[in-house]
Amino acid sequence: xxxxxxxxxxxxxxxxxxxxxxxxxxxxxxxxxxxxxxxxxxxxxxxxxxxxxxxxxxxxxxxxxxxxxxxxxxxxxxxxxxxxxxxxxxxxxxxxxxxxxxxxxxxxxxxxxxxxxxxxxxxxxxxxxxxx
Amino acid sequence: xxxxxxxxxxxxxxxxxxxxxxxxxxxxxxxxxxxxxxxxxxxxxxxxxxxxxxxxxxxxxxxxxxxxxxxxxxxxxxxxxxxxxxxxxxxxxxxxxxxxxxxxxxxxxxxxxxxxxxxxxxxxxxxxxxxxxxxxxxxxxxxxxxxxxxxxxxxxxxxxxxxxxxxxxxxxxxxxxxxxxxxxxxxxxxxxxxxxxxx
Numbered sequence: 001x002x003x004x005x006x007x008x009x010x011x012x013x014x015x016x017x018x019x020x021x022x023x024x025x026x027x028x029x030x031x032x033x034x035x036x037x038x039x040x041x042x043x044x045x046x047x048x049x050x051x052x053x054x055x056x057x058x059x060x061x062x063x064x065x066x067x068x069x070x071x072x073x074x075x076x077x078x079x080x081x082x083x084x085x086x087x088x089x090x091x092x093x094x095x096x097x098x099x100x101x102x103x104x105x106x107x108x109x110x111x112x113x114x115x116x117x118x119x120x121x122x123x124x125x126x127x128x129x130x131x132x
Numbered sequence: 133x134x135x136x137x138x139x140x141x142x143x144x145x146x147x148x149x150x151x152x153x154x155x156x157x158x159x160x161x162x163x164x165x166x167x168x169x170x171x172x173x174x175x176x177x178x179x180x181x182x183x184x185x186x187x188x189x190x191x192x193x194x195x196x197x198x199x200x201x202x203x204x205x206x207x208x209x210x211x212x213x214x215x216x217x218x219x220x221x222x223x224x225x226x227x228x229x230x231x232x233x234x235x236x237x238x239x240x241x242x243x244x245x246x247x248x249x250x251x252x253x254x255x256x257x258x259x260x261x262x263x264x265x266x267x268x269x270x271x272x273x274x275x276x277x278x279x280x281x282x283x284x285x286x287x288x289x290x291x292x293x294x295x296x297x298x299x300x301x302x303x304x305x306x307x308x309x310x311x312x313x314x315x316x317x318x319x320x321x322x323x324x325x326x327x328x329x330x331x
Binding site: 012 | 163203211
């Protein structure tokens with residue numbers, strides 16, 4: 001049962017293990033109630049990120065309420081921006097990339113999403129973790 | 133009209149031949165994957181060559197850019213991908229030198245926006261920006277472009293990195309050439325060699 005009344009969360013790490021581990025921590029907090037997608041690794045499976053995998057993760061986490069992406073390092077952010085620009089135009093406006101630490105940000109964002117918060121509130125909650 | 137197939141071969145061969153050097157530069161101030169990533173990207177471009185060459189130049193450049201975006205796997209994928217896609221958007225099917233200068237200037241601006249970077253941040257922009265300006269002033273020769281690209285890559289050595297993973301090193305990024313500046317130099321030199329038939 002896909003929850004379309006909650007913001008979806010996407011985790012994009014350079015490491016498949018970090019992505020999977022972060023997703024496990026999110027699931028422990030919010031169970032299956034929040035749509036979740038995650039990916040890590042370059043197209044060969046080494047450390048890095050992959051636009052095709054990011055697009056798939058966004059699709060898996062899709063919610064009409066929007067999707068918040070958590071990234072680790074620069075390349076994950078740049079590749080996520082590229083992926084968002086490749087979405088259908090009507091989806092593009094419903095996806096944000098959060099400037100937040102990936103593990104803590106994903107757990108906080110998912111907890112906020114679980115409570116039914118808007119995409120903007122989910123992002124704000126995650127970004128409160130970032131040094132100003 | 134330059135032969136795009138030959139240009140692709142020259143550029144890809146050059147980057148693949150220098151993959152270890154680029155990775156060594158990246159291991160000093162980054163995550164040691166730039167050479168491997170560029171190699172993966174340009175091997176994918178070569179694998180798609182028949183399809184790319186069936187298109188007019190602007191569409192071919194966009195296809196090259198998209199392949200780099202999808203296959204490189206590091207930040208250089210969207211950055212070089214944006215460069216080629218913007219060149220494809222800006223260049224006519226049979227470009228003059230003035231067209232090339234204008235398109236490269238637009239592409240450099242697009243890469244700046246994509247990377248949220250500026251000149252003198254110790255990046256590929258420090259090679260590509262000056263080359264675009266030089267092409268626009270009308271006096272460029274193959275030798276002057278090659279020399280400028282080389283000098284500008286060297287000029288990143290004393291710079292302090294402001295963008296990307298090298299910026300985590302702060303002052304310790306000083307004294308190393310930026311790998312992206314070097315790959316841009318290699319690409320520009322290869323294009324000059326190919327156009328001049330020294331490929």
